[in-house]
Amino acid sequence: MSRTTLGTTVRELRRMTDLDAVERLHARIWGSAPGSSPLTAEVMRALAHSGNYVAGAYEDERLVGASVAFFAEPVGTSLHSHITGAVMGRGVGLALKTHQRRWALDRRLTRITWTYDPLIRRNAHFNLAKLGARPEAYLTRFYGAMDDAVNGGDESDRVLAVWDLAAPVPAPAVDVPADAAYVLRDREGRPQSAATDADTVLIDLPDDIEALRRTDPGAARAWRLAVRETLGGLLAEGARVVGFHERRRYVVRRATDPSLPRRSPRP
Template structure:
């Protein structure tokens, strides 16, 4: 689960319990119940959860922090504006799994949190960070693949089961498992499409239109705003979910890999080419 978030390719391998971020916010690790309560409330506000049903409880954050995992908050003028929670994952000793990151949008807070998280991981000898995100949310796909340089590793169908918050309610919780190689350079933001690239899924007037997906490079469009579509046209949102699951999920299951995100609206998928 990942909310609006961001990251960068800062080369630093050191981290502090408190550090100023480039956007003017301050990032610090959290250890007290008062801080965890504030984060839980912030998450509930961001996800539009019902009272008492935050995506992550203060008690769970307390346990994770006490066990040595990553729990950090971003502050502006003393006010909590974002937070991130991550725990050690497989393979042990190499990976941090970022379970949830939420921040106010449009102010660079998510980017500051991911920068801090990366430094924290590198300082502990870790080489990659993984997380899941909704493959239909354009801003998150662009941020994860282009700004950060992470790459999807698997398509996970209905990963969290039914969810009833304001963001995910009324839709199935399909997720993309993304992996961020902390030692690799960030790829260029603009990706050149090879000749012969074909649309396996195209946005046609707000609806998904399936095409041929047997080319070496397949393009998979996603909708302009899936969150708004869930509210205004649930049928179209459902059609997009199933079409992306079938096309993108099917390609990844066959061994294809996502190599980029083109024009902020489509996945670029490369088939594995076996030498003759």
């Protein structure tokens, strides 16, 4: 299946020459050491051959993005998108996700899941605001130690995003009630936690966690632990992330069941 979106042509890939190109592209995007791309061409070949999703995005026949996904639980309803890499700023990521969504719907699937680093603002905005996916679980140190240029020097915490394929795209603008309160706020580049009983709470993110890892590892570590404590704790209690506000903060609605414990982050 091939589809053109926003000037980008996306098509399924099966030939080893195409998959070798994807492996090289992903290595460049992630800044991986030679021979340690996030996913090998051989594995992509096996996934494509067995009916899973492997697609590349092209501009004038030049590879500018690629995505790999496989069938997941619940069986018959879900696709798990393991990796998507694209050049930034030209709508390539959206073209890939649009193609992936159509591919899944053609197979009568109802949802796509993937993981992403909850500290990276542009990814949170893309996943929640542009696509309408929602984080459902916080996964601590999910991939173990990683040494690529994007993730090196930090722990690989992820959130599991779930994209309901029946939901509107893009997502409706998030409604932040007047009585919403911060549980985590950016104070001069550092995270500051606060205790609150508000039903809707806000969680700030740093301006650029990837740059912060290089320039101030201590601050980057503080942000990792603070978001793990607040967002991770709230999701574990049954809270729902309902949106991403002003490209910089999660909007979270606490569970309304009074039998569930309510926990505030440590200030």
